[in-house]
Amino acid sequence: MQTMKTLLACLVIVFAPVALCAADQGKAFGVAVSKLTDQPDEWFKSQTGKATCDNIVSWQNDIGGWWKSYDATNPRPAAVATRPNSGPPGDDDNVWHKTSTIDNDATYSELRVIARAARVLGDQKYKDCFNRGLHYLFEAQYPNGGWPQRYPLQENYGRHITFNDNAMLGVMQLLRDVADNKPDFAFVSSEDRAHAKTAFDKGIDCILSCQVKINGKLTVWCQQHDEITLAPAGARAYELPSLTGGESSGLTMLLMSLEKPSQRIRDSIEAAVAWYQANEIKGKRFEHFQGPDGFDARLEDDPSAPPLWARFYDLETGKPFVCGRDGIKRDSLADIPRERRAGYQWYGYWGDKVLEEYPKWKSRIGNN
Numbered sequence: 001m002q003t004m005k006t007l008l009a010c011l012v013i014v015f016a017p018v019a020l021c022a023a024d025q026g027k028a029f030g031v032a033v034s035k036l037t038d039q040p041d042e043w044f045k046s047q048t049g050k051a052t053c054d055n056i057v058s059w060q061n062d063i064g065g066w067w068k069s070y071d072a073t074n075p076r077p078a079a080v081a082t083r084p085n086s087g088p089p090g091d092d093d094n095v096w097h098k099t100s101t102i103d104n105d106a107t108y109s110e111l112r113v114i115a116r117a118a119r120v121l122g123d124q125k126y127k128d129c130f131n132r133g134l135h136y137l138f139e140a141q142y143p144n145g146g147w148p149q150r151y152p153l154q155e156n157y158g159r160h161i162t163f164n165d166n167a168m169l170g171v172m173q174l175l176r177d178v179a180d181n182k183p184d185f186a187f188v189s190s191e192d193r194a195h196a197k198t199a200f201d202k203g204i205d206c207i208l209s210c211q212v213k214i215n216g217k218l219t220v221w222c223q224q225h226d227e228i229t230l231a232p233a234g235a236r237a238y239e240l241p242s243l244t245g246g247e248s249s250g251l252t253m254l255l256m257s258l259e260k261p262s263q264r265i266r267d268s269i270e271a272a273v274a275w276y277q278a279n280e281i282k283g284k285r286f287e288h289f290q291g292p293d294g295f296d297a298r299l300e301d302d303p304s305a306p307p308l309w310a311r312f313y314d315l316e317t318g319k320p321f322v323c324g325r326d327g328i329k330r331d332s333l334a335d336i337p338r339e340r341r342a343g344y345q346w347y348g349y350w351g352d353k354v355l356e357e358y359p360k361w362k363s364r365i366g367n368n
Helices: 002-015 033-038 041-045 047-058 108-121 124-140 164-179 190-210 247-256 263-278 338-342 350-365
Strands: 284-291 294-301
Touching (some): 033 108, 041 047, 041 108, 047 108, 108 124, 124 190, 164 190, 164 247, 190 247, 190 263, 247 263, 247 350, 263 350, 294 338
Antiparallel strands (some): 284 294
16 A cells, blocks of 8 residues: 555656656656656656666666657567557658757757666666767767757758757856766766866857857857858758857857857847847737637737747848748748648747846956
């Protein structure tokens, strides 16, 4: 009876933080793997916690990374069944499951969970799993400092340096914590910590090199950049080369978090902040709602609404745009099918964090 009570308590802990999350994230008991580090140490010591961590270990690919969609409630089966074709031809789920990825929080989230398990439980298998994954990230990094969305490389947009959905940002934040010897990563060797620091620094250099310059003026970033030329690049049909008000926010915040920034870093931050200031969308409210045909989204007039930023801005005109699966730019959400209209975060408050942090950053760095 006591064992059953303990198990039920553990399940309550697991289900407690459930939130909306992407359907293609790795999950355990309906919770995104990326959220498992929100659990207390006691959960990792529980029967459910240990089993979940062991399942995550079992889902690690031989090369050291993870897929972006799997059920960590159960161990990996001996053979993974053919998956439903949920993507476009040539890039469906079965293509994804031939390689590892950092998309949708994958791999770096698993590594955070496993590092926590290693600290709490002290089991060598978790340390070994983490070290394999860390070396996977080292191997996947391009010489120019960027990371592809998927590795080993495939002949698709997964080869591009990927800022989309904060993929590269998540990797770099993990590497910085490793390099800084944060408690969960104390078991990592001094050699790997030094490698993590080098990889992080190269990543910063890549971010700076990718920042889009238009008419000689630095702006922000695209969701993905060509892995060779560093030029803005496209991904899915509705993700065209553009300036992004979304992912550029995280990159700017990362640069503002650096101690003793170089002049190049300062110039990058100043340019990004100026771009956010110049590209506010005022008097509009972006909302999702239940329409007559199902879940929908719209951009409504609202003089009292706080400033918004679009996910995409045209590289030539600088104007916001939206896009359906036909790959054609549109000015209005009403002009694209409901499936894409409601199925993508076209507008958000991403610039708020940047503009709020900027004066604090200016005060912190002073004239140093």
